Amino acid sequence: MLKEDVRHMFDEAAGGSSSSLKQIDTIQMLGLNYHFDDEIKGSLDTIMSTKDKNDVCDQENDLYTRALRFRLLRQHGYEVSQDVFKNFKEEMMMRSGNLKEWTVRDVEGILSLYEASFYAFEGEEILDEAQKFTTTHLKVQLIKANSIISHNKQNLSKQVSHALELPLHWRVPRAEARWFIDTYKTMQDMDPSLLEFARLDFNMVQATYQEDLKYVSRWWRELGLSEALGFARDRLVENFLWAVGFNFEPRFRNFRRQLTKVNSLITTIYDIYDVYGSLDELKLFTDGVQRWDINTMEDLPDYMKICFLALYNTTNEMAYHILRKHGVDSLPYLKKAWADLCKAYMVEANWFYNGYTPTLEEYMNNAWISISGPTAQTHAYFLLGDEMTNKDELERGDVPKSIQCYMHHTGSSERIAREHIKNLINDNWKKMNMDQAAASCKFPRSFINTTQNIARTAQLIYQYGDGYGVPDSETKDWIMSIVVEPIPCFEREI
Structure with missing residues (x-):
């Protein structure tokens, strides 16, 4: 009514x-x-x-x-x-x-x-x-x-x-x-009617998120990566929130569930490259993902074997369901997305082990892949057929990020470097605005919205630091308000 x-x-x-x-x-x-x-x-x-x-x-x-x-x-x-x-x-x-x-x-x-x-x-x-x-x-x-x-x-x-x-x-x-x-x-x-509708709808959608979270929690527990790889961050809920940020509508629940799997695998693989793997081990893992051959597991250390097999099985299963439901063979594209991501991680690993600080241009040319946006976008496309961060990552042994790269090679202050990066963000939004409005754009509106929401979600997570790598109070509040706490529907208005 x-x-x-x-x-x-x-x-x-x-x-x-x-x-x-x-x-x-x-x-x-x-x-x-x-x-x-x-x-x-x-x-x-x-x-x-x-x-x-x-x-x-x-x-x-x-x-x-x-x-x-x-x-x-x-x-x-x-x-x-x-x-x-x-x-x-x-x-x-x-x-x-x-x-x-x-x-x-x-x-x-x-x-x-x-x-x-x-x-x-x-x-x-x-x-x-x-x-x-x-x-x-x-x-x-x-x-x-x-x-x-x-x-x-x-x-x-x-x-x-x-x-x-x-x-x-x-x-x-x-x-x-x-x-x-x-x-x-x-x-x-x-x-009043519109407000009541909004409250009821928010709570009903929130209930679907809670069911989605139960599903991915069960999948994550059965996968066993968190227990097997104790060095990797266990960020299932945050990974699910990324998926909600990408596409919140109830009808996209399978999209959210599958993207949570993708995001969780990205986190684990990133931590292998970032904090644990030796350079030689990382080269083997990168080669294995590029070849997408189960036999390459023989050359990997045990901790990498379980991660490679989890990636291999999850991706192949996802491609199977996409093929069965939509009649599209997505596997070549999904494999390439993972191979490109691992190659980008490998570039950053080489920079770190060689003590090299890239120029901002070098960093950005690699980072647009290593931030995992294209990996998420590729999966999203087929599934839709139907400052704190720097300090914490440097302590983990991570390659310098964009602000440090700009400061290092230009001698700029942190304030100026941040302003420069902010301008780059603004410029890229202008490009997205133009692309989505162009008459030649052939992508469906749902994919355009999802792609823009990837940028929006990243902005929210990293607005006041690293709300993902080191969850802050803002991120925790977001989790509670979106997934856990319903809105009282019968408040008396003053």
Whole structure:
């Protein structure tokens, strides 16, 4: 019944109105969008069919609405030009010296533009300027003692602080839904039916995660790697959270279960290369994975044999089920993904044993594979057919990471090095934004979303250090809120 109530909201809302756009945005942030994919697409199609796509909203004078519309269209792969903001550049610069005159609606508009700016493509200078301007002035609004958002709308202040910490586009959808459900209940325009639906849905989805976790826990226990390889990190729950971050929807439960297996094997193999194996042993293991031949086990030490066999059997079984269900032979691609990963680990092992600090370019050329993103992506593609970190890893004997490489070869301070890496992250998001919106993109939307969620999950895990290698309080809180603790559904609203 609650679901039908929400569906009726789409019928009642006007296609491109501010209220219609706000409704779509709210539903997405509450984590309910997977129930209404058709309705959301229909609303956005209506917007694009009634206006020239390069002049969308050109007559709209409200910055909040224009920026929200731009963000939603870009998010869903529609073509819309940054020129929709060109008329606001002069106004923004004129207002920059008169912050005391800003109203709540002004701040909402600036916040909306800030969020939209993170959907920029490479070379879009208007959006680059908008991001700098909005970041600066939102920070000012938080600092000013007489800020309009501090006095008149405390909830907006909370949203601004949250956005400045990390933009919406870079956040993990399920973690964001958990945060926003608590925030939404305090908002003036809160819809009780929508809030109740969001709470119930979150708890129902959480129940599927608990079943998934039971399944992978049983698999991990029976596999026996944790007991056999005591030096390796036992991070099953964190590996499962990665899978949830990649794709949270209930219908992708097999995807989450299989990706948890992949992530767990990646962790174990990484620790073999990183903290335990000798250089000669690592060469043998790398060769064995490249050849994908069970007979190569004869040359491996015992601890490597059990790991190789676990990898071999798990991957072959996964490929078998993909072939049986989808009629696609994925094994050649899965084997190559593992071989490429081990070769990248081998490069880092050679660097370490030779005491070599690579240049940032050398490091990045290898790290894009050794971070295991392509390995996870390859498995995800076929399964979808249906600062602390550096200190801790250096203590384990790990090769220097990107920040250390940049500092070593440029003589830069850590602050400058971190800013440089942050800019690289921003640049790569622009490339992803452009790729997913390109008319030539042939990948299904589910795979595009999953690929972007890999980056989002990594951002969340490593935001305040190494929440994976050395789980911090933020990571533990995330585990509790997403998997363990349900949301009370019958709170009395004040």
